[in-house]
Amino acid sequence: MLLLILGAFVVLWAASHLTAAGQQADAGAFRTLAPLHDSGADVAGALRRGLPVACAAVAAVLGVVALVRRAWRDLAGALLVTVATVGVAVGLRELLVRPDLGGYGYAHQTFPSGHVAVVGGLCVAIWILWPSPATRPVAGWAGLAVTGLSALASVVTYAHRPSDVVGSLLVAAAATVAVSWAFDVPRRTLARPARDPRATGTPSDGVSAPAP
16 A cells, blocks of 8 residues: 555656646646635635644644553654654655746646645544544544645645645655554554453352362
8 A cells, every 4th residue: 555655656746747748737727726716715825824723733632632541652653644744745845856848837846735744644643643443533534624625725825736735645645554554553442351250260150169
């Protein structure tokens, strides 16, 4: 799975940045979303600014809960996946290039989006730290929705190209798979098995205690 995600990232970057057709498609997506920009740029901008703060606040609260529960592995995994997602995204943005193949859109290299990486990493951390295994899938789907909303807001405000936000989603997915495998997180709370009284040899099991 991890290799597939990494392969998809490389293909996305090469196609959208190193080919004229890919650059043109990225620029064309902005034109397609122009009506959303004209009607909802203010709302999208507010979401783009507010979602990282809200996600950080939720992750911080759940981090404190994890400390109280002594869920050290979940806490370490959540911290690592956040740092890895943001760090890798920001580092790749400095390393990767976008040559000018025809002036399609703005010339700056903004792949992958650091902003979406922050939201994606925090949403994964929230999923890992979620204290109830029964409702953790709901938290996961909510995190996906929030991350998708952040990605859309970045494109609608013209802060990032579509390839930028998809690249960040792939970085977050790769970090999630790697950390979940390495740390075996999120940890699942298992019910403690009921003690079988017959295993203790107590009088309640119908067996008389041995005479002294």
